[in-house]
Amino acid sequence: MSESEHRMIEILRILNEQDKPTGSKLIADELKNKGFNLGERAVRYHMQILDEKGYTERMGYSGRQITNLGREKLEKGLIYDQVDFIYSKFEEMIYLTDFNYITQEGxxxxxxxxxxxxxxxxxxxxxxxxxxxxxxxxxxxxxxxxxxxxxxxxxxxxxxxxxxxxxxxxxxxxxxxxxxxxxxxxxxxxxxxxxxxxxxxxxxxxxxxxxxxxxxxxxxxxxxxxxxxxxxxxxxxxxxxxxxxxxxxxxxxxxxxxxxxxxxxxxxxxxxxxxxxxxxxxxxxxxxxxxxxxxxxxxxxxxxxxxxxxxLTSNVKHSLKEVEHDIQPKIPFLLSKTWNLIQQVNFDVEKRKGDIISNVSYINRDDLDSSLEIMEETYNNNPKYINPYYKLIDHPTDEDKVGIATICSLSIDGILIDNGIMSNPKYGGLLELTEPPLFIDLISYNGSTEDPHKIFLAKNMTSITRNIGPSKILASFKEIPYISRDYSVYLLDILNNIGFSIYKIGKPRELAYNAKADNYNFGVVTGSGLNSMGAIKEKGIDVEVKAIEKLLPFENMDRL
Missing domain, CATH: 3.30.70.1360 (mj0159-like)
Structure with a gap:
């Protein structure tokens, strides 16, 4: 997200907090309190753009107010706040609970x-x-x-x-x-x-x-x-x-x-x-x-x-026994399960050879031809966002099923690390292809035991092939130390030319498609190999989606 885009989001936030039409002077004062030094003239310029986009509307001489479209934009445009908002929302609910269990009131x-x-x-x-x-x-x-x-x-x-x-x-x-x-x-x-x-x-x-x-x-x-x-x-x-x-x-x-x-x-x-x-x-x-x-x-x-x-019923019987306090193996989070795979990536960007991490999802063998046609059509319709590489793999036990391996976005972290650059997978997200594209949902890799993209697919949240509003695809957000940016850009450009899905290379303190890197880092947005599986699923074909499954030699993969 550019600085100008950021300012307009902040203006929308200010208008959303007001119950009445608001003038440019008050908006300029509020922006100053938030650290944006914008005069009234600059505010009026930004407001004119917001009017043209339908996010605000002029109410005579009283000022502007936010529209419903503007509220939708605001909700999506503040996703970097939203990842903290969920916890804050529950804290707010906890605070507002004033139930007295003795009087049963509140x-x-x-x-x-x-x-x-x-x-x-x-x-x-x-x-x-x-x-x-x-x-x-x-x-x-x-x-x-x-x-x-x-x-x-x-x-x-x-x-x-x-x-x-x-x-x-x-x-x-x-x-x-x-x-x-x-x-x-x-x-x-x-x-x-x-x-x-x-x-x-x-x-x-x-x-x-x-x-x-x-x-x-x-x-x-x-x-x-x-x-x-x-x-x-x-x-x-x-x-x-x-x-x-x-x-x-x-x-x-x-x-x-x-x-x-x-x-x-x-x-x-x-x-x-x-x-x-x-x-x-x-x-x-x-x-x-x-x-x-x-x-x-x-x-x-x-x-x-x-x-x-x-x-609803007065007859409640507790069906669960008390928990026995024997220690169970600790459930591993996603990143702790995958760092060893990331470290084994040894793809040579010059020779275009070596191991990458793949997702292997399974379909019925009878659906293979249709699935490959869907994958090819999806790639041809949007080559910028869809990764073209795949590999067919036998199912380990069921001859009636076949696996389709695609490139996992964590391969890119492995390639950068193999070249001496620390790349930290931060979020898996749902990216809406507006102009500019914006993340509308994010789940931290570090706080989940399940791949976020698999969750979005299970909830049918993608819109890769459906013509219903802006497309919604799977993408990842990584952060990389700023000191290594020049070499990272060099490698990422090569990977993008090969066909790896690199959507955005951010700058320090820049919101990259609405996701935020920590200080002294920059963000990189990459595509998910599971977008192809999402396209197949949207067409009504049963897909057993698997994420971050195994290492595969890149040179053995086919291209759509």
Missing amino acids: NVVVNTSTIYNEESINILKDIIGSGLSVSPYVNLNRVGSNDEIEVTTLCGTTIDGILLNEGIPSQPQYGGLLKIEDSQPIKFTELISYKKTSLTPLDAFSSSGLTSIHDVVNSGNGIIPANFRLIPGIGRQKAVEIISKLEKIGIGGVIAISEEGKDILGIPVPDGMVGISIVGGITPFCAVQEENQPIDIKIAEEIRDFKTLSP
Whole structure:
């Protein structure tokens, strides 16, 4: 993002904070407070551009106000703030919770999702009745005369707020997927940190096919959404007492409380701290989704007076056993799993030979010809953004399936490191191809156990071949020390000419397509090899998407 673009985003932010039309003098004063030394004349120039783009509109002599299009632009244009905003949003919700569990009065945090038939209500009752929810307290609001029903349920963040009101600071750490065996919570299989993501962690794992909540209820084996927070060890006993009292009034869902400094469910707990895991508030909604019922799931949307909620069922039986405190292997995060692969990349940019990291995704062999045609058409339509290299690989066990290997963007980090340049993979993101392109979602590689691009594909968030608004493709953001910029640019230009997807080489203190590098670094935006798989998936072909799978010799790959 250029400096001019940055200024216009800041102007939109100022207008969005005002409830009335605003003049250029006030905007100039506000910009000065934010460190932008722009006079009224320069502000008027920027406002004229914003008017032409439809982001603002003039209201006579009173000044300008932001339009709905401007608010959309603002939301996308501040994605570098958004990666910190999610955590801040939960901190805000925790602070605003003032529920008194003795009088049962006050505000709680709720999720409001929308279902579309009575059958879904019965599913919610079954799951809530099994104890796989934070609370049986809900609110059902029928919208209009149709079958649309807004369902408000209690969010586990409410418990964090109650603990804070009792002087126990609770710090949200992760949302993820928890494995259950014989009704025993075993360990988290996937995690995303609440910090450095623009996508709420449990929202990332709410995709169809990732959970098996009904299996947990029926057989005691499966996967449920859950989250994890830390509290100081000195507050453990008091927290246990409060949680016990909350359960008696219908607020529960606590899966496990660790001992001080003891790892639990595969998550490390620092010395002096205690880990607490709570079932995800969206669990009943994910169960509706498992039954292929239409549903619109939203997470931690708002604060609501507890009195507006009432029990959906009075018959709640807890289906999970207490956690056994034997130490599970720590769940490895994505980067810790891939650094060894990155280090083994030995591609020679001059000879165009050597090993790169590949993604290997699988399709039915009968769909191979159609898939290759889709890949070729997608590349021909947009060669700037789609990587043309692939390799067909046999499935290890199933002759009816075939693998399509594509180049993983972490190969570029490996190539730079192999040439003595420290390249740090920072985010996997969803890039909207506006002018200029902008990241509209980012997930930190360092705070996730799953490849962010795989998450975006699972949630059908791409628009690579669909002609619905601006295209949305998968891209990565890396940061590199400024001292090595000249040599990096030289190597990246060669890689781009070979066919590796290099979208943007940023400058120090510049927002590169709306992603921000740390001080004394510059950002590089690269394309994902999974864009080809996203194109195939968008055309209705089943793809088993795999990311960061194995090393492959680049010279053995074919080109579209």
